[in-house]
Amino acid sequence: MSIDSLDPDDVDAADILGSAIERREDPSLLTGDAEYTDDIQLPEMLHMTILRSQHGHAEIEDVDTSAAEEMDGVVAVYTHDDVADESVSRDGSLLIPTGWLLDSLRQVDHPVLAKDRVRYQGDAIAVVVAEDRYVAHDATDAIDVSYDRLDASADPEAALDGEAGQLHDDAEGNVAFDWEIGDEERTEEAFDDAAHTVSLDLENQLLIANAMEPRAAVADYHPGSDELDVFMTSQNPHLHRLLMSGVIGHPEHKLRVKAPDVGGGFGCKIHHYADEALVALVTRDLERPVKWTSTRTEGYKTDAPGRGHVTTAELAMDDDANITGLRVDTKANLGAYLSTFAPAVPTYLYGTLLSGQYDIPAIHASVTGAYTNVPPVDAYRGAGRPEASFLVERLASLGAREAGVDPAEFRQKNFVSDDDFPYQTQVAVEYDSGEYGKPMEKALEAVDYDAFRERQEEAREEGRYLGIGFSCYIEACGLAPSELAGQLGAQAGLWESSLVRFHPGGTVTAFCGTSGHGQGHGTTYAQIVANELGIPYEDVEVVEGDTDEIPQGMGTYGSRSAAVGGSALVKSSQKLVEKAREIAAHQLEADPADVEFAGGEFTVSGTDRSLGIAEIAQQSYLAHDMPDDMEPGLEATSFYDPDNFVFPFGTHVAIVEVDPESGEIEFEKYVAVDDVGNQINPKIVEGQIHGGVAQGIGQALYEGAVYDGNAQLLTGSMQDYAVPKSLHIPDMETESTVTPCPHNPLGVKGVGEAGTIAAPQAVVNAVTDALQPFGVDTVEMPMTAERVWSAVNGQATAD
Ligand code: MCN
Structure with missing residues (x-):
């Protein structure tokens, strides 16, 4: 299903929030009118x-x-x-x-x-x-x-093993940090008592961000x-x-x-x-x-690359295929120096999301950050969460196989149940809300799962190898709250600030401390403010990305803008409405408590006496008739500091056909069912999912920075580093479920990274499912034809 864009003129003001209106930033971007640095x-x-x-x-x-x-x-x-x-x-x-x-x-x-x-x-x-x-x-x-x-090395394991030179006098053995999370003893016990265990060595390869500009x-x-x-x-x-x-x-x-x-950032x-x-x-x-x-x-x-995790992960299960424990050891490539976020996002957030969508009673992870001879690694789209989701979802597929249970059923029986929210994981974070079964049900329906398994059997008899891969991802975004950032030792808060200003002529400028670079904030923020103030969408202009114009801000990353920036705009709009209500009450000679606000009109309850908010704005600047001691003007500033992260989730399913003779992979279907809470603009949400999935497929099949033994980049141009083209990306079926975020005023969760987080393991699980007749349980990313062929033929790959 693809969502059609709407002309904002065709949308009722009351429906502006949640409508798939076309992006207002596109004409300037598409006609060359945009001004880049x-x-x-x-x-x-x-x-x-x-x-x-x-x-x-x-x-x-x-x-x-x-x-x-x-x-x-x-x-x-x-x-x-x-x-x-x-x-x-x-x-x-x-x-x-x-x-x-x-x-x-x-x-x-x-x-x-x-x-x-x-x-x-x-x-x-x-x-x-x-x-x-x-x-x-x-x-x-x-x-x-x-x-x-x-001596040099781009490989975190080699750097930590002393095979590379010592990079810094102050970092013995190239260790940048070494931390653990979870309960080691309880996890040991889970493994001692397990009926089934599986173990996987995984590499989440280093990626180059490739922003357009x-x-x-x-x-x-x-x-x-x-x-x-x-x-x-x-x-x-x-x-x-x-x-x-x-x-x-x-x-x-x-x-x-x-x-x-x-022109795009993706974290770089x-x-x-x-x-x-x-x-x-x-x-x-x-x-x-x-x-x-x-x-x-x-x-x-x-440019700061992303990922670069080398991991050994193990899953313990009881004899009923319930997950009982997860043990993880990761070496994280941090590059030659610390980047602004690398010690935090790609490793902290990673550790705290290792429970995935599952109720796992015992988890222990140790993460060692390694200095290596590559550029400082930072938070490439989805950082931390793709690495965690990849690990958990690869293990879920392998675990299901080991326990002899269907991979969809294995996931369903281990999901955190709807009644358990908010859900406290064993790795510090508390999931705010979720209904993990719903996206899975929609996805199974979209791929007609039972029929697929029959088709798969028939195809195998004809020598064709179809595979299906599931990815039930969880994401933590809307980065905040500041108190938690403080507990983690960050020297900055994670609030967002905004200013909403009515001009005397009745139009509005909304300033926000986020800084969009392709996400369509000009459109979605205007939808939010127009809805709060009950004024026409066209009357709201959005300003971001300039420290001289916007009082303060924390920027755009970690899919935080809708949840945190959007909420800051709601807060400022509501403050502004309260001031306007007092002015309206004064002019209508009523008590403010008796003045209702709806659709941009202040009305004295039970009467037809009313004033529009734009008129109040004009009055506030004329200041001829204001309540006692009230300052002229109509604008409000606020700082919004959330109570928790937001936790979007979903199920992505890939169906592929693998040619074991050539190692080629072809998509038959890609279904994405995402739950990002309430959607401000479903078209923009869909676009974000498309872009993210394309990047995730890029990681699964094509991309990967390759360095030689002297840490020379061998993939130093677009001729050597395979960024997928549109023809490499299948048509996607996108669907959604809606579980509103319970702690922000919009009920939104982030979407900017969801596709990237979800896609790689859906594709890898599909390929390994296809290759079960050959006993292939794992193929390293990017799954080039050579790697697939080598896995089928039991050969080591050339690299
Ligand atoms: N949105 C919505 N409803 C929701 C959630 C979001 O309509 N429930 C809308 C938002 O209002 C916004 C867009 O979707 O217009 C993305 O919102 P959000 O998930 O809050 O993410 P951010 O705006 O904070 O963007 C950051 C995120 C990240 S971390 C990376 S990396 C990334 C991404 O966005 N980089 C991008 N998407 C990108 N898209 C483009 N074109 N270019 C990049 O560099």
């Missing part, structure tokens, strides 16, 4: 390029910049000594947790320009600033660096006022302002960070990189505007 041209602007390490790990013996400096058009060349004390991880580390689970964290310096050692291919060594970008690139090539190569920054320093403007490809301008202020030593109130139109634009800080340092030094735009190749080497 690289489109910005400022008078006298200089261009910056960055010389990056060729090697995965090396001592720098010498950097000779003389030839570059002499080139026509080169304005300046900087090396470490020119920016000596700036460190991205030390000075910009406010989000790196230091408490509770991470007492063992070994934080290391990440100089903005390498001092005497480079730790990944792409580590920044020098900066060239020139009158145009071509000269800057040529001059960068003219810099001569002498390296003394060191490469990272870029334009910085402009105004010496007279000491004000510094930074326009950049950011998912979270306020956080970047905070972190950059620490790194470059510029006061926050004189630092403006603005994200113009941003959350991290505070050295590169953008360098642009700011250089403009301040030269007192001229400076632009840096990453090339695609540069991005492949430096």
